Amino acid sequence: MIVCHCGVVSSRDIAEALGAGAASVSEVCRRTGAAQNCGTCVFSVRQVVCQHEATQPIADEEPLSAAS
Numbered sequence: 001m002i003v004c005h006c007g008v009v010s011s012r013d014i015a016e017a018l019g020a021g022a023a024s025v026s027e028v029c030r031r032t033g034a035a036q037n038c039g040t041c042v043f044s045v046r047q048v049v050c051q052h053e054a055t056q057p058i059a060d061e062e063p064l065s066a067a068s
């Protein structure tokens, strides 16, 4: 799905930027070229970033220990 029509940036491009280490919406925009022209896509970019983060496991989560 195209998220930024000006830059022709897709949700896959955004996921790839996140997978390559982009850690913020602004960094995703810089790496992909999204939201660099009219800016109307920035909320859609943010939504894709949030959806991607929601599907990622929590890295610092401690495994549950069995009660003894």
Ligand code: FES
Pocket: 003, 004, 005, 006, 007, 034, 035, 036, 037, 038, 039, 040, 041, 042
């Ligand atoms: S639609 Fe993304 S900058 Fe215009």
